[in-house]
Amino acid sequence: MRYLLSKEALRSELAERVAEESGQELARCYQCGKCSSGCPLAEEMDLLPHQVIRLVQLGQVEEALRSEAIWLCASCETCSVRCPKGIDVRGVMDALRRIAYERGLKPREPGVRWFEELFLQEVRRRGRLWELGLAALLNVRLWRPFRDISLAPKLLMKGKLALRQDEELPDRKGLEELFERALKGKGEGEGEGEGD
Numbered sequence: 568m569r570y571l572l573s574k575e576a577l578r579s580e581l582a583e584r585v586a587e588e589s590g591q592e593l594a595r596c597y598q599c600g601k602c603s604s605g606c607p608l609a610e611e612m613d614l615l616p617h618q619v620i621r622l623v624q625l626g627q628v629e630e631a632l633r634s635e636a637i638w639l640c641a642s643c644e645t646c647s648v649r650c651p652k653g654i655d656v657r658g659v660m661d662a663l664r665r666i667a668y669e670r671g672l673k674p675r676e677p678g679v680r681w682f683e684e685l686f687l688q689e690v691r692r693r694g695r696l697w698e699l700g701l702a703a704l705l706n707v708r709l710w711r712p713f714r715d716i717s718l719a720p721k722l723l724m725k726g727k728l729a730l731r732q733d734e735e736l737p738d739r740k741g742l743e744e745l746f747e748r749a750l751k752g753k754g755e756g757e758g759e760g761e762g763d
């Protein structure tokens with residue numbers, strides 16, 4: 568894909584905001600691709616992590632914001648650890664996701680979108696994640712109630728899943744305040760996202 572480069576784009580407010588929010592100096596990236604070659608989600612992404620970085624470097628932030636890659640990123644930090652220039656690629660992905668969310672952009676893939684929403688909803692409600700509940704809710708939302716159900720017995724036996732999660736939340740008010748603060752001024756992600 569070709570991009571028209573301009574001084575304005577390179578120094579756009581949006582490009583500066585990504586740099587500021589991520590705390591990264593992206594001009595240091597020399598496109599070696601080590602971040603992408605270690606990314607466990609790379610095969611599923613429409614743009615590889617180093618391509619996302621390149622877009623931001625070139626001031627094409629809108630393009631990066633529209634990519635599905637920023638939503639698929641699992642924040643595992645493999646890219647950040649591998650980068651020979653010490654760039655926190657995960658932090659850049661996080662910053663892009665925050666800005667996209669603020670603008671009402673949402674992942675195109677319904678599974679990713681529902682996962683994001685239900686994950687936050689569950690954490691807000693319980694103060695922690697109940698994996699089995701989240702998986703069940705997600706399957707119901709996506710009209711595939713029995714997907715991966717064959718994995719459940721093995722995971723339960725190994726103690727990787729809990730049948731119940733009824734631990735008391737010690738500070739519900741504090742958690743609610745935390746969410747309120749995080750969502751303040753972010754428009755709760757409503758806007759131009761696509762439907763299922």
Ligand code: SF4
Pocket residue numbers: 595596597598599600601602603616617620649650651652653654656
């Ligand atoms: S590993 Fe670092 S320097 Fe290499 S492409 Fe990724 S961000 Fe750029």
Ligand code: SF4
Pocket residue numbers: 602605606607608609616639640641642643644645646647656657660
């Ligand atoms: S943090 Fe995101 S972009 Fe980086 S390696 Fe993990 S999944 Fe890939």
